[in-house]
Amino acid sequence: MTALYEASHEGERYVGFGAPEDATAQDAVLTLYPLGDTDLRAQVLAARGDVAALTAALATGREPRTVPAAEVRLLPPLLPDSLGDALVSGFMQTHNVKVDASTQSQPNWFFKGLGDSLKISGGRLRAPAGAVALTEEAEVVLVYVTDEDGTPQYAGYTFGNDLTDIGRFKRHAGHLSYAKLCDAGVAPWLFLGTPPSQVTGQVVIERGSAEVWRGSFTTGTKALHYGLRDIMSELFSYEGLRHPGRVHYVYLGADRSSFHSGFTIADQDRIEIDFATHGVTLTHTVDWH
Structure with a gap:
């Protein structure tokens, strides 16, 4: 590809x-x-x-x-020179494996940061020192460029790691907005086609020189409970998001993560996510500040 x-x-x-x-x-x-x-x-x-x-x-x-x-x-794909013109956000609990009786017609959306929160492979992902329980989230990321008329136009897709303080969210669901304010890993590759229907791979987490967790994941549009066109149309119906020239990086949610196996990421852990079907590997070290 x-x-x-x-x-x-x-x-x-x-x-x-x-x-x-x-x-x-x-x-x-x-x-x-x-x-x-x-x-x-x-x-x-x-x-x-x-x-x-x-x-x-x-x-x-x-x-x-x-x-x-x-x-x-x-560099992160299509990153503007002015980092304030890049908006990093996403949806949570979008995958079929997470559907339950409380599932809403539109998934919760969150703001993650501006352009400086995007870190390509080899970078360090910052998380607040007071984080309750950190987890990785291997995700497809859609990239949109807002044209001169204020319409976000789909440019392509890439892959990312939505580092999340899932412990804070589990402790208080109203704190989703805080739980997501960690840096985001992103691949530099922009794939120009339609979003992938199926992506599979594995996560390896190392502490020091030892592997401490390993697991597989499945994502892509087939894994989503929601129709992509519907959720993106709803998101971009809000005029405040449609500033001309703004680039959007939208994380589409994750399969089960290491947290669901009872694991919690610690300061200086090294996360490697292999999106095997697409030849993309992301490696980041976590920094608690």
């Missing part, structure tokens, strides 16, 4: 295309195209999901550079 990614190298912005495995393999070399003043978000919207057209628009007439992946800093 081909994905788009943005990178910084020697102070300049570049764009690249390829499978995630190609960029993360040992001694990987990337072919990058200089962006200069090009508005990548506008180019993605103009292509309307046509990978060939987008590749041509971003590669034609630009001299490519071949750079070792180790020398490149990958």
Whole structure:
């Protein structure tokens, strides 16, 4: 599966295309195209999901550079220069495995942070020192760019880790808004197609040099209790979310996590999430502040 990614190298912005495995393999070399003043978000919207057209628009007439992946800093997909123009949010209890008698017609929505809360693989996920019980959440993330008319336009999808203080939520359901104010892991790859119907993988958590928890997960649109079109239409019916130029990163909820097995993440634990069906691996260390 081909994905788009943005990178910084020697102070300049570049764009690249390829499978995630190609960029993360040992001694990987990337072919990058200089962006200069090009508005990548506008180019993605103009292509309307046509990978060939987008590749041509971003590669034609630009001299490519071949750079070792180790020398490149990958960026969250379509992240605006002004981090305040990125809004990170999501839905909870969306999956069929979590449906019960209390399930609502529209899932609870939460605000998670602005652009600085997004951390690509290798970064550190911040959580408040007073957290009750932290857990990882392996999720599909939808990316929307709000056009000049104030309409959020779907740009593509990626994958993330919605670190959550689930203990605080379980102790007081009204504290969902606090429970979600931890950093979010995100992959730098933007897949330009429709959201995936099925994603499978596994989570490994290490403490020091020892593996302390391992489990598998299933997500994707087939795993959702809710119709994606319906919940996104309801969300973006609120004018306050439709500021032109704003980029939305919407986390779609998770399958069961390590918390449901009785495990609690500790300070400095290392979380590795392998989205095996899509070749994406996210690794983050948790920092309690």
